[in-house]
Amino acid sequence: MAKNEVAVVGVGLSKHVSKRRDVNIAELVWEAVSACYEDAGLKPKDIDAFVTGNMPAFEGVNLPEEWGAGHWGAYGKPLLRITTGGTTGGSVAHGGYYAVASGLCDTVMAVAFEKQSDGNSTAGLNTVAIADAAAQFALGVDPGFLAAFGGGAVGVAVYQASSYMKSSGCTTHHLDKVAALCRNNAALNPYSHLKQPGLTPEDVAKTVLMQYPIRFGHVCPATDGACAMIFTTGEKARKLTDKPAYVLSVASCSDEAAMVGIAGSGTTNVDPCAQESCKIAAAKAYELAGIKDPRREIDLAEPYAPFAHQLLMFYERLLLCDEGEAPSVLDSGSMNLDGELPVCPSGGVISTNAIGASAMERVAECALQIMGKCGERQVKKEVHKAVAHGWGGAVNLNVVAVLSDTPRR
């Protein structure tokens, strides 16, 4: 069976806001799906299979596609559900890539979404902590220590941010700058959630301190939103569009969690800012893509950064500069829309976080930038190769995809 070249020929996004009371989950997804069909110029009959995912506990619906997949045209079609927490959207996009690359399908729609206003995402995330807490009680761990992990994902992020700042020379001012950069980019993106044109680092520095060093302005909102992408073979893509975005490679890597769990899984010996698994995934993705020097060859990056420090930290872990150098890269202006290696032109996860969709929206933005469909936020330089990233779990699962305007050789 021939291995297929894979390309993105369509992207669709729903409106992203904090509470979509006007639509249910299936209808929200339909917005992204119908926009995606339109973008690609395809119809449901052209799709061979669907890959889908979200974070189920956030809506309180188990396997929502059982009831909702008809809304994305999956009636009578093969469907595969992939869910991996924060990386879900990225994992779903990877599923789309593999389904086409395997030769089992020609054209696949990948759909990722989250409607957090139907559920409670902190409660959802706390079930991660509660299951672990139960185990740790059994192991005799002090409940006071556990309390530090409360509050959903912020817990781990705080330790990670301080650790990153210590090892990199990143200051709180850099965090403020990242937030301002992203929210200004978001203002140019019609699908973003928090648009704050003209926001300055000084404004961010005035927001409430949640837990040092993280301020309210450094953190993502909770968003309702959906993203759909159509993957097809290189051959079909060239017939459909002059400018497909080829998926050169995908890779993921799962590390042990930097918190101890049941039956000895996880460890306290891993620094949550080390992100060895991100480096492994990135190296693998570049190798498969035939990229030898990512710093020179990558034109654009969409790291998954719901917290400001993560944009800088993952820029480094995606091997785009030396460790500890990202703050000075930020200062140089290189990450701006008109910079040498623009970062999060979409506004990033810090501006819009429909969790199950977020990691796919990174891939989608890379594809849109390569296809030149980004309107006001289109970066100045020509984008030949772009890298999309996602993290999930207790920041121990990483997914990376490399896209390009030319196919993989």
Next chain:
Amino acid sequence: MDKEVAIIAYAQTPYEADANASREMQVLQVAKAALEAAGLKRDELDTVITANNDYLDGRTISNMRLVEPSGAWRKNESKVEMDGAYAVLYALMRILSGDHGIAMVVGESQASVYAGYVPGTMMLDPTFDRQRGLLNEVSAAALQARAYMHASGVTEEQIAGVAAKNLGNAAKNPLALRSDAGADAAKVLASRMLYSPIRELMTSALCDGACAIILASGKAATKAEKPVWIKGVGFSHDSYLTERSLSRLTSLKDAASRCYSMAGIENPASQIDLAEVHECFAHEELMAYEALGFCPEGEGGAFFDSGATRIDGSLPVNASGGAMCANVVCAAGMARIIEASMQIRGEAGERQVEGVKTALAHGQTGICAQENIVFVLGGE
């Protein structure tokens, strides 16, 4: 597909009502056993796919704590939130892409820690059906059974007969949770009525357990002892239960036809030597006979009466005892694949069927078998 990807090793836990082990320990046990059976080291795995469900595991990101026990540490790992047979499909896709050579698939769930049929209700339309409280996996299956009986003229005795056959086969399966060598239709019909026509012994046995399967391509496959080749796969999805005809398994029929065309099967009843069907309820096995083309539509009951699907028949179905003897929700389809592989390799002990060269394995997800996947496997 001709000898591209093979199942080279597998392992299952015994199926228990309340296992004295955490799910992590069960996964570790099967992952290690499968690696040992394959003669592989963990380092040699390229990718790991897990099958589990956040609602059943009672935690978000249910794969997160399976990284170490499944052998996925610092490896390319992902999770399929469906029946484990779909995780096998995803591993197959990853290998066929050329990016990976050897894949580990693990599936697990522990019925002793989730609230029985409650997670199933979370699959219902949240705006109407779920809140009205009438439908659940069992009552919906009863509606399906009645619709099927009406359409195909099947009787309650025939449905009970399927359950009895599988419980009898299970008596020769040392891993089975529920078995009864002396079961007959009368005994099944005397069990507690739940939702007519479904009685207690017509439901599958929810339980604790885990399965692991290792897939490989190229050299790792050809040099393996008795590789079981994946000859075809097909999968499909049907409408929500109130929006389709419950009397037929349309998406299974669709999945089977995709699978058969890949595997070069024109006459399933004569070309397939044995089938393992994931029957969450006994009547679904009869529906599957029709959807899989073992008999014409509407003749599932008669086909069963002919004895063809008994362990000594021309096309034994669920020689293992099927899901009637053990139903680990996210691993049940993997258990079907493992049994089919064991039968091909001649490893099925007392329940071994003679001369199995080509076998079919089926998995399902969703209420009333909304989504179905079919594999055709073959030996040398």
Next chain:
Amino acid sequence: MERFFDGMREGKLMASRCPGCGRVFLPPRMVCERCLTRAEDWVELPLTGSVETFTEAHVRLAPDGTLEDLEDPELIAMVRHDGADTCVAARLDAPQAAVGMRVEAVLDPGAENVLDLLSCYRAAE
């Protein structure tokens, strides 16, 4: 769904209809899965329909996930309203059921909870 519930308050059964293929959804759906079109036409359906399939419930699902015995078994039917392409699952208030049996919806326009507006079905003349 709003329109569906509001309709029942007035004693009417409102279904959504796909302008593309004409499929009629009750309970209403906003998108027709067969042709992926917004099902934004509305039609009023008669209260009558036929039993597609049914079950006699001897148990109910308890919060712990087990099935607990009901004192009196009750009928649950899946009903296809005349003119609809999808079904509604509801209680059937009748001594016995059969596939194909003619039934009519019993509405309770005064119900506090919108989910109780469609209270059950009963045999139609």
